[in-house]
Amino acid sequence: MTVFIDVTCAIIEGELGKVLVAQRSAEMKLPLKMEFPGGKVEPDESPEESLIREIKEELDVDIEIVSGIPANQHSYPDFSINLIPFVCRITDGEIILREHAMYHWVAIDELLSLDWAEADIPIVSDYIRSKKIRK
Numbered sequence: 383m384t385v386f387i388d389v390t391c392a393i394i395e396g397e398l399g400k401v402l403v404a405q406r407s408a409e410m411k412l413p414l415k416m417e418f419p420g421g422k423v424e425p426d427e428s429p430e431e432s433l434i435r436e437i438k439e440e441l442d443v444d445i446e447i448v449s450g451i452p453a454n455q456h457s458y459p460d461f462s463i464n465l466i467p468f469v470c471r472i473t474d475g476e477i478i479l480r481e482h483a484m485y486h487w488v489a490i491d492e493l494l495s496l497d498w499a500e501a502d503i504p505i506v507s508d509y510i511r512s513k514k515i516r517k
């Protein structure tokens with residue numbers, strides 16, 4: 383039976399409709415792939431609590447959750463995740479990268495051209511679609 387690990391990720395919206403995209407470091411699993419920052423949900427926390435904690439640990443900022451978008455289940459060759467995304471905003475702090483190689487603010491139209499961790503691709507597509515519907 384496949385065990386899917388719950389992982390939350392933050393689609394952080396900034397100015398000019400851009401979103402924050404982070405590059406995994408060379409030492410992490412899925413090295414140098416682009417992702418939305420976040421991480422594994424611990425047994426004693428909700429996905430929302432987990433994401434707020436992870437973003438503080440990884441980017442040193444406080445966020446608020448604006449909305450959720452559908453999770454995506456994905457199996458890599460050696461593990462499987464249930465990736466749970468939330469649209470977020472920074473409420474306090476300046477970004478200091480603690481784990482990632484790099485981050486960028488990326489326009490919605492450019493998102494799909496990045497070298498994403500595979501599990502993120504359907505989420506990026508859903509997010510783009512949700513923005514187009516709201517326009």
Ligand SMILES: Nc1nc2c([nH]c(=O)n2[C@H]2C[C@H](O)[C@@H](COP(=O)(O)OP(=O)(O)OP(=O)(O)O)O2)c(=O)[nH]1
Pocket residue numbers: 389390391410411412416417418419420421422463465499500501502
């Ligand atoms: N944070 C985050 N992780 C993602 C995304 N897409 C994706 O496939 N993942 C994968 C990469 C990781 O294997 C896992 C998240 O776990 P993590 O970032 O807490 O841990 P990790 O693998 O770097 O560390 P570890 O297992 O060695 O302890 O989910 C994403 O958009 N954000």
